[in-house]
Amino acid sequence: MELLRNQIKHHFLNQIVFRLDYEGLLEKDVEECVFNLRQKFYGAGFTHMNRRAENQVDIQVKIDLNVSSDNEYMVSNTNEGWVYIFSSDGNEVIELSKNFFTLTIEVDKEYKTFDKYISLLAESIEFIKNCSPYFRALRMGLRKINVCFLKELNLASSFFTKAAFNVEEIMNQFSGFECTGSNMVTLFVKDGYCINYVRNIQKGAMQQEDGSQEPVYQIALDIDVYRESDKEIRHLLSENKSIETTLREQNKVEFEMFIKSLTDAMIKKMTEDDFECTEILGVN
Helix, strand or coil, rough: HHHHHHHHCCCCCEEEEEEEEEECHHHHHHHHHHHHHHHHHHHHCCEEEEEEEECCCEEEECCCCCHHHEEEEEEEEECCCCEEEEECCCCCCEEEEECCEEEEEEECCCCCCCCHHHHHHHHHHHHHHCCCCEEEEEEEEEEEEEEEEECHHHHHHECCCCCCCHHHHHHHCCCCCCCCEEEEEEEEECCCEEEEEEEEEEEEECCCCCCCCCEEEEEEEEEEEEEECCHHHHHHHCCCHHHHHHHHHHHHHHHHHHHHCCHHHHHHHHHCCCCCCCCCECCC
């Protein structure tokens, strides 16, 4: 699988989100983290710093509206605090508060590999964890959202497996009906990791060079790999090396889910020097 990852030359990745939720830190603990980590962030290209107020009764984390309420949780936060924001010129943002630590990457045409950030994340998590003897991890997740567009919905089976998008059977069963959208959610467990496997289809329109609107179908492949509860997570965060290993394992599981969503023909196209296909848009 790692060999195939290195062979992939094209992508339709839209966003990467890593998030660690926890409790047991005070505002002064966060200030200590910021004081000690900001130079590392700056050296990694996060050269802009800001902050915003966090004053919510609760921080509700729900990865996708399509996922059942069993997969959401509440983090109590009745005291006002700050979220410290570190950003780069390349649409990369780190946020750090007494309740969470996140890295969000908006991906453009140039592919950004998650491996690039693992060392920085591991060093940061290790420091945050050691800031308070009361630190308790609640959830650690890696989410990748892939988005592309199809000119015709019946072309989905050329690029995606039936397990991902069972479009052909749906259209045959409901002949005479127009499918304008679909939300599919499947929950998996792999190597101790929980996975929210979300697939979305939405009909829309894309503006052409002459100003006209051409109907297209947005295809979203949203994969979130995570662990929950301090008991499940704490031993994975024991030291820098184990944190790095955990992040690589999460990324490996996510990639396996992604590859299992694509047809062999699509995988082959994505390993070629030039991606030549006019039927699918948004592949870089």
